[in-house]
Amino acid sequence: MGRRVVRETRLDQAFPMGNSDGTPARGLVVEVLDVTKAYTGGGGVRALDGVSVGFEAGSFCAVMGPSGSGKSTLLHCAAGLDRPDSGRVLLAGQDIGGLREPRLTEARRQRVGFVFQSYNLMESLSVWHNILLPQRLAGVRPDQGWAREVIRRVGLTGREDDRPGRLSGGQRQRVALARALASRPEVIFADEPTGALDLSTGREVLGLLREAVDQTGTTIVMVTHDPAAAAWADRAVFLADGRIVAELADPTAEKVAAQMMAVTVR
Template sequence: MTPTVVEVLDVTKSYPGSAGVRALDGVSVGFAAGTFCAVMGPSGSGKSTLLHCAAGLDRPDSGRVLLAGQEISGLREPKLTTVRRRRVGFVFQSYNLMDSLSVWHNVLLPQRLAGVRPDRSWAREVMRRVGLAGRENDRPGQLSGGQRQRVALARALAGRPEVIFADEPTGALDLSTGREVLALLREAVDGFGTAVIMVTHDPAAAAWADRVVFLADGRIVAELADPTVEKVAAQMTAVSAR
């Protein structure tokens, strides 16, 4: 049985000004190691909040979050930051690259911030696999959007994380480039054994996953295994009509 790398247990989360509406309302879900899970739902359903709580970027009001068996929901900074930097990778729609640094130094930055000696040979291999060989000295401003997302993915993989959290990673990309990035995320799972948890609004993107979890009004309302574009689109229609 595949071990669970991330567990969210009865998590609730509200934000000031939300008129008492909970972004997450008693959510419990597990994500298996070495698998690709997409998280979908209508706008305001809580999918990004779930991702942020699961990744330790936000603290739940109640409930527990476990990363590889370690509870992180109660950790204080800087311990939580250390855990994230050593065990988790991130890929966001906005890339979150340092424009003043070269591609190479962007890729190594999380390990250096974590006080870990970078594995340079592995970083070079990751860059080769994501198609960035020869671009090490470029700055992010010299790259296309797709290339910048490849840098973000290489940065996430360079630290050998147990899980990568991806928040709308193809949202700012054209269809062709988006497919390339999704193929790289799929390779992170199949080739590197990394778990990927991805928030998306796109049924075509979700179809790259092994499993899709659907949220509505802060609760998990449906799941799909072995998704197809058609199955995901039909389930999203049903969820949105609730």
């Protein structure tokens, strides 16, 4: 552990994810303000209880917490997949709380990419079509050159015409990551992206996420319960019972594990 790509060089100046002077944008891409969310099932448990958190542009943040701490709910609310009961969510400065369908979907499609534990690929489409799908749905002309570059980076060159059903779990997650990257979102939300993968495959995927942040300046928010995975992030936020209870900068697996213990025992 502890291996870290040093972030002193920005290679991908061609991809305008940063400011015009080439330095990464330091503003907040996602801002969650005093968000509460309760689920009617289970006696009205508050999944989120007044959470406020911001995610900086070009950063890699891990959201940690034990099962039922509300970390997935936070991600869903932040990504506009779910509506908070109260509070506000700003996505690239836009308040998505007031957006109705299909505007919400359009906003998400434009600004957000997803990587989920269960991949969520279209089985009936080839790798290539899966990767271009969000752009097609957005009605924009897909940037095929960039798509090919992304495929090269995730190491799937040559598998473009395969169906996801013929790929391994790690390969599928790479397709999901390539899809998220291909539309150049302002932020990628990853929900337990290594949850279904074995250790080394998981590590490769985390490496690709890290690389996306470092080389492309992508912002990544990753929900995980695995301290080793959190160690790849720049920052770790800890949730318990729907509240943010701790935060770590430059987390290592050991520090995260210790914090998790503390949080869980609480």
